[in-house]
Amino acid sequence: MPIVHHERILMAHGGGGRLMHQLIESVFLRPFGNPVLNAAHDSAQFLPPTGRLAFTTDSYVVNPIFFPGGDIGSLAVHGTVNDLAMSGARPIGLSCAFIIEEGLSMETLSRVAKSLAEAAANCGVPIVTGDTKVVERGKCDSIFINTSGIGIMEHSLCISPQGIRPGDAILLSGDLGRHGMAVMALREGLQFESSIESDSAPVHQPVLAMIQAGVSIHCLRDLTRCGLSAALNELAEASGLALQVEESLIPVNEDVHAACELLGLDPLCVANEARFIAFIPAAESEMALNVLRSFQVSGNAVCIGQVMNPGDPAVLIKSRMGSIRLLDMPSGELLPRIC
Amino acid sequence: MKFLDEYRSVPMAKKLVRQIHQRTSRTWTLMEMCGGQTHAIMKAGLDDLLSPCIRLVHGPGCPVCVTPMHVVDEALDLASRPGLVFASFGDMLRVPGSHGDLRGVKAAGGDVRVVYCPLEAVKMAIQNPSLEVVFFGIGFETTAPATALAVLQARQAGIRNFSLLVSHVLVPPAIETLLADPDCTIQGFLAAGHVCAVMGCTEYVPIADRFKVPIVVTGFEPLDLLQGILMAVTQLEANHAQVEIQYSRVVRQDGNAAARTLMESVFERISANWRGLGEIPASGLGLRAEFSAFDARKKFRLQKFEDFDPVECISGLILRGLRKPVECPCFGASCTPEFPLGATMVSEEGACAAYYRYRTPSTSVPHPLP
Numbered sequence: 001m002p003i004v005h006h007e008r009i010l011m012a013h014g015g016g017g018r019l020m021h022q023l024i025e026s027v028f029l030r031p032f033g034n035p036v037l038n039a040a041h042d043s044a045q046f047l048p049p050t051g052r053l054a055f056t057t058d059s060y061v062v063n064p065i066f067f068p069g070g071d072i073g074s075l076a077v078h079g080t081v082n083d084l085a086m087s088g089a090r091p092i093g094l095s096c097a098f099i100i101e102e103g104l105s106m107e108t109l110s111r112v113a114k115s116l117a118e119a120a121a122n123c124g125v126p127i128v129t130g131d132t133k134v135v136e137r138g139k140c141d142s143i144f145i146n147t148s149g150i151g152i153m154e155h156s157l158c159i160s161p162q163g164i165r166p167g168d169a170i171l172l173s174g175d176l177g178r179h180g181m182a183v184m185a186l187r188e189g190l191q192f193e194s195s196i197e198s199d200s201a202p203v204h205q206p207v208l209a210m211i212q213a214g215v216s217i218h219c220l221r222d223l224t225r226c227g228l229s230a231a232l233n234e235l236a237e238a239s240g241l242a243l244q245v246e247e248s249l250i251p252v253n254e255d256v257h258a259a260c261e262l263l264g265l266d267p268l269c270v271a272n273e274a275r276f277i278a279f280i281p282a283a284e285s286e287m288a289l290n291v292l293r294s295f296q297v298s299g300n301a302v303c304i305g306q307v308m309n310p311g312d313p314a315v316l317i318k319s320r321m322g323s324i325r326l327l328d329m330p331s332g333e334l335l336p337r338i339c
Numbered sequence: 340m341k342f343l344d345e346y347r348s349v350p351m352a353k354k355l356v357r358q359i360h361q362r363t364s365r366t367w368t369l370m371e372m373c374g375g376q377t378h379a380i381m382k383a384g385l386d387d388l389l390s391p392c393i394r395l396v397h398g399p400g401c402p403v404c405v406t407p408m409h410v411v412d413e414a415l416d417l418a419s420r421p422g423l424v425f426a427s428f429g430d431m432l433r434v435p436g437s438h439g440d441l442r443g444v445k446a447a448g449g450d451v452r453v454v455y456c457p458l459e460a461v462k463m464a465i466q467n468p469s470l471e472v473v474f475f476g477i478g479f480e481t482t483a484p485a486t487a488l489a490v491l492q493a494r495q496a497g498i499r500n501f502s503l504l505v506s507h508v509l510v511p512p513a514i515e516t517l518l519a520d521p522d523c524t525i526q527g528f529l530a531a532g533h534v535c536a537v538m539g540c541t542e543y544v545p546i547a548d549r550f551k552v553p554i555v556v557t558g559f560e561p562l563d564l565l566q567g568i569l570m571a572v573t574q575l576e577a578n579h580a581q582v583e584i585q586y587s588r589v590v591r592q593d594g595n596a597a598a599r600t601l602m603e604s605v606f607e608r609i610s611a612n613w614r615g616l617g618e619i620p621a622s623g624l625g626l627r628a629e630f631s632a633f634d635a636r637k638k639f640r641l642q643k644f645e646d647f648d649p650v651e652c653i654s655g656l657i658l659r660g661l662r663k664p665v666e667c668p669c670f671g672a673s674c675t676p677e678f679p680l681g682a683t684m685v686s687e688e689g690a691c692a693a694y695y696r697y698r699t700p701s702t703s704v705p706h707p708l709p
Contacts (some may be wrong), residue, residue, distance in 0.1 A: 187453075242700075261343065263455075264430075264687075314702060320349055321561065325382025325697045331676060333431070 001114040009104045014134025024132060027110050028098075031117030034126040036093070043091065044128035046317065047268060049152045051061040052088035057081060057148035065112065068182050070273070071196030073116030073147055078202050079224070080149040081123045084275065085204035086220040088159050088211050089151025091125040098130070099144040102137045107309040112143060123202045125149070136142055151204075154163060155211045161238035165232050168307040169285035171278040173298040175241060175251040180270035181259045196255045197225065201274040206295040210278070215288045219279040223272045226330045230269070232315040233329040245305030245327070346560030347383075355565035356388050358573055363392035367575050369526050369568060370517070370660045373531035374401030374688030375556060381697035383561040393568060396524075396660030397693075399513050400531050403430050403686030405613040405658075409435035409644035410506045416641060417473050417504060418449040424467065426460035427475040428482075429453045434685045435701060437647060447566045457482075457489035458577045464493065464501035473635045476505040481508040481533045484598035487605035490626070490633050502635040505626060508611050510534050511542045512622035513563040516548040517659055525660045527571040529557040529564065532586035537602075539594025543582045558586035595698055605630055615654040615682035653683030657690055664694040671695060 029037065038046050058079050065072040081091045086277040096116065100109065120127055157163075178199040185194040203222070210217060219239075221231045228250070236243050252260075252267045260267045274297050280288045285303050292301035306318075317325040371377055377397045380386055384396050399405050418425035425441070432441040432451065445451040450470075452628050454460055457474050464472035467679045476486040484506065493501040510531060517523060530543060535556045543554045553574035557567030567585040574581060584590050602624070611623025635641070648654070651669055656662040664683065665669050674680040676692050683689040687696070 096480070257343075301452060312700075314700060319382065319384055321352055321388065322349070322382045323387055323699070325381075325699050327383060328696050328698075 002105070007106055008261075009100050009102055009106065009109060009134055010184055011102050011134055011136065014100065014132055021134065027106070027113050028130060028132070031114050032096070032120070032127045032130070034128070036126060036128040037130070044095075046093065046128070049092060049121045052085050052153040054082040054087040054149070054151040054153055057146065058083060059144060059146045061141065061144050061149050062139055062183065063181070063188050065108070067186055067198055068195075069178070071112060071115050072143060073112040073114070074119035075200050075273060076145040076147045077119035077123060077125075078200050079114055080147040080201045081125060081204055082222050082274070082276070084149050084151035085202070085207045086159070087151065087153060087221055088155055088157055088207055088217060088220070089153045089204075090208060091123060091149050091151045091204060093128040094120060094125055095148040095198050096127050096130040097133075097146040099135060101140045102134055103144050106143055109143065109161050116145070119202075121183040124203065140288050157211065157217055158215050158221035159220055161219055161235050164235060164239040164241055164279045164307055165218060165281070166241060166307050167282055168218055168279040169273070169282045169303050170245060170305040170307065171280055171285060171288060171292065172228070172250065172302055172304045173206070173276050173278070173292060174199065174300045175253045175256070176272060176275060177225070177252060177267040177270035179262060179273040180227070181256045183271075184263070185259065194255060194259060196259060197255070199272055199274040201297045203274055203276055203297055205291050206298045208278075209295065210288050210291045213287060213291045215284050215291065216281060217278055217288075218281070220276055222276040225271050227270050227272060228268045228277070229315070229327055229330050232327060235279075236313040236315050240313050242308040242311045242314045242316060243305065244318065244324070245309055246318045249304045251300055251302060266330075268327065282306065343560070346558070346562045348562060352383075352561050352565055355557070355562065355569055359389060359565065359569050360392055362569065362572050362576060364576060365390055365392055367526050367528060367572055368394045368396060369571055370396045370525045371529040371557070371564070372398040372514070373534070373559070374404065374686065374690070374693070375466055376400070376529060376531065376557065376564060377690050377693045378598075378688050379559050379561060379690055380564060381693040384699075385446070385561060385564060387452070387699070389568065391437055392573070396526075396663065397657065397690035398660065399613060399658040400479070400507065400510065401615055401686050401688040402482070403434055404654075404682040404689040405508060405615060406431070406434065406506050407559045407614045407646045408436055408648070409612070409646045410504070411438035411440075412438075412644035413504055414441060414475055414640050415439065415444055417639060418444045418451050419447070419634060420639070423471045424450045424454050424472060425464055425473050425475065426454045426463060428455075428477060430686055431475055431477055431690075435646070435679065451677075453646045457486045458492060461489050461493050461496070461498070463494060464498050465631045468500060470500060472501050474501070474503050476503045476507055476509060479507075479534050480537045480602070484537060484601045487601040490605050490630055493633065494630070499632075500636045502633045503626065504635045505606075505624065506611075507606065507612065507624040507631060509608070511546060511621050511625065512619050514543075514546055514611065515615065516551065516616065516619050518546070520659055522661055523681070525552065525658070527553045527575055529552050529567045529571065530553070532556055532558045532563070532590055535584070535586070535590045535594060537595050538597045540582050540584060540590070547580050547582050548595070553580050554582045556584045556586055556590050558589065588658040601658055607691065608621065614646070617655075624679065648682070649680045654681035654683040654691070657683050664691040667691070671698070
């Protein structure tokens, strides 16, 4: 039965029978195909590589599923590859599980699958195992994707919050808030014209290049939901140290800045998809910045602050006016203000 | 960013701070009316830069804060009803009523939608004729004209599935109430620029005359605020009490006549209860009788809810400028933005929330390595 006969996903596409096999073969295996996946076994089999392994998982439920600068498919690859990169790991395999809402158009699903496959190919990581489920209309929002990733750490660094030391420079890989504002600009009820594109992209290359260049990275953290504020607060808490950043050094794109002003939001609390902070010994920060700036995705990397002498764990921000205040953990939900 | 960075210039700010210090012969207590101004003051740390010659106290100009709990309970009641879309500005979603907030109602299946403009709610009603759409009309004179326009558009479109839960309030009656309090310590006001962009400044002249206080209509950026403070201080030092406009790039003496006409055609002044301040005569807006078909309270026969504020909360004193947030024993302890006790912590723009968000390191500020 050719796929054109079904323009939309039916419950039977997740039922384990012929329709499901047809769906997997035509929509997933074709773009994803690689020797491990093509073995079509219940689990992926491969030889353990030498070195420590990093393992991570993340679920993607973004709405809308297509947004300027990306879509849920590419996001599901970039997010998981970037989580591995935060351990300095090179991704060697991804799993990919789809939860699809009954009635989703086959064309939309194909577009998402193709984008996901392209993103994985660009990252040089195979999709080695997967799963497909279909739920009744209304039980999920178009499509949810879970990806897990295994990466190999080809270095002896201990990259973790406990590795952060007083005096470390805090580097930021680029400007803030693009992903959150690109998605928010499309949200129902918040129509405003915007040319903001999500920053969704993989960041493992610049991280691996820093390691290769001999930068002794102490800690890395990607700035996804709740942005820079949340990441800094988590790391201050985990390391037991005070972190100080300077407002005037934190880059924010002009359109993002304008959209945030309009909606009463703080770019420091807005989501990103290809931004991370790196804690680096101060003496190596120039070297690290030079490496980061040689990649497009981190071309605007800057030093935004430093780790303070031991004190109470806190995040401090020096305002443009020169006053120092605490940078609080955001509440977790960005709600535009009345005025 | 153009039209923004100019008003955040650090050298200009330092110059204005110097001028304010030079011009003051004693400590003056000023109140900024608007929550947006409080937020900007705390974010830039202006209160520290101006201490001790200026003592800033923070007024009741945050519409989310002053919305009484019974109105939030009415909202929760409506939003829980099946077949009803409850459209609200975003920051009302986390304001607690007596039993939870709109986020909780949404999680339990209520159709709560965030809108940025009341006209979006009218559009929703037109597009969903089988659903009732209720818009939560909250805010000062700044948002009331858009609510009025939504009512007029709905009437013109002849739609019957659109109504409003109105809790709009007006600034001048609140200022008069604060000044009439025998304990009042406020010597000058920074009035809210956006409110005056709509209403103009004439309403403030009799208040400045009667209570002998300078009122400076001020903007929301650090330089606006510093310039507004300098203008107020200059008047105070010269023993003047006039209405002046600092925010002249936006505010005209007579305001926006078209917006006022809209408001007046749809609303009439009614007595209103302010969270933290209590009942203030003629300080609220209610739908005129000819628009009563759009009144969600009547349409859905809402029950009467009681207002309630925890006894330990001093937000009433804070809103009247009699206490600062940090003088409350609950601040940051039993009262935080996640678990707010009262008016000034419930909204991000409330004075307590602004103090909490932009609090400075308390005792030991760690120093950078040499």
